[in-house]
Amino acid sequence: MLSRKNKLLLFKLLSLFSVVRGYNILVITLAQYLASIYILAPDVPLRKVVFDLNLFLIVTASALTIAGGYIINNFYDAEKDLINKPTKSMLDRLVSQRFKLTTYFILNFLAVFAASYISFRAVLFFSAYIFGIWYYSHKLKRIPFLGNLVSSTLAISPFFVVFVYYRNFESVIFVHALFLFLLILAREMIKDLESIPGDMAQNRNTIPITYGPRVSKFMITFLIGLTLIPALLLIRSFDVGHMYLYFMASIVFLVIFLVLLWKAESQKHYVWLHNILKFIIVAGVFSILLINMDLVLNRIL
Structure with a gap:
């Protein structure tokens, strides 16, 4: 003890x-x-x-x-x-x-x-x-x-x-970075919706407080729409190995995310949406291994 x-x-x-x-x-x-x-x-x-x-x-x-x-x-x-x-x-x-x-x-x-x-x-x-x-x-x-x-x-x-x-200045890396940046930016804006009670108490001027949750949702929807562009580019125009499966799954999750976003009304809903984006980002880290499975196996063995 x-x-x-x-x-x-x-x-x-x-x-x-x-x-x-x-x-x-x-x-x-x-x-x-x-x-x-x-x-x-x-x-x-x-x-x-x-x-x-x-x-x-x-x-x-x-x-x-x-x-x-x-x-x-x-x-x-x-x-x-x-x-x-x-x-x-x-x-x-x-x-x-x-x-x-x-x-x-x-x-x-x-x-x-x-x-x-x-x-x-x-x-x-x-x-x-x-x-x-x-x-x-x-x-x-x-x-x-x-x-x-x-x-x-x-x-x-x-x-x-x-x-x-x-x-390493290959264009595929910039597209990867753009995908990640847009996801993180959308997550930051979801956090503002999640934090409305505390921000109001502290008189902080976030987007949902200044312009309303609806405007914030429109901006997040626009960002998610932009995120789909690098995701599709990485699937169709670049050789990312089996990581294309991750980007296809991400598109499905992002579509579900948008449906839930417009139905969300409470802090609990926004926490779930935040967690969806966080899951996509963390899953992306481990999905890097899918880029070259032969390389992974060779380096493990």
Whole structure:
């Protein structure tokens, strides 16, 4: 049996893991490695990619920066989350705001320190990335649509830095990135619908509050329509191996998503819609393996 002190420590660790959304960081880290192995550097031996010190430092710096970003975002959204996510918020509050800020600065310092072993340009990139996340959390997220746009751009930045590192400029990668960006942007706008009660209490000017949920739904529908374009291009015009099955399934899920979107009326409905988009994004990470099954089997065996 754990003592009361050990139980409290365990809950605090769980609280910190919840604040930095450790599960999201694990998925992003996996996505960076899978994209490097199967999309950006498919001709490079597996061992050379996996044990590439620079790639490891890029992924590490990305993870530390994102963790810090979740902390500062949690810091600014503490009161709103108490309304929108009371259970999670109570868990997050087991760690003091002072401790969160201290951890935030330590994580950012370690991210820049890791980047310094790569190059000066990497230091500049991650310093700008850290500043961008803070400025978004502090100011930009309160501006309708611009906040959503900036948030989505920041979300795909870890993949951009890996893409630049391998200098792979094939058009198929840009189409993949566009598909992901539009999905993330649609998810950000769904989160605004999901967060209406807390945003209203905090007098925040999101799209559904400023222009109404109907306008927000029209904009999300337009984004999903745009998302179908790169999905169809990846199925018909590019060689993505068996990953075409993922894009076909995504189109089906997105059509279902649109039907449910226009029927949605409560926060519970919007949470389900958010989870559908999140499922499509996470499934896309593991579907990278479908691009070249022979390569997967060869690298496993």
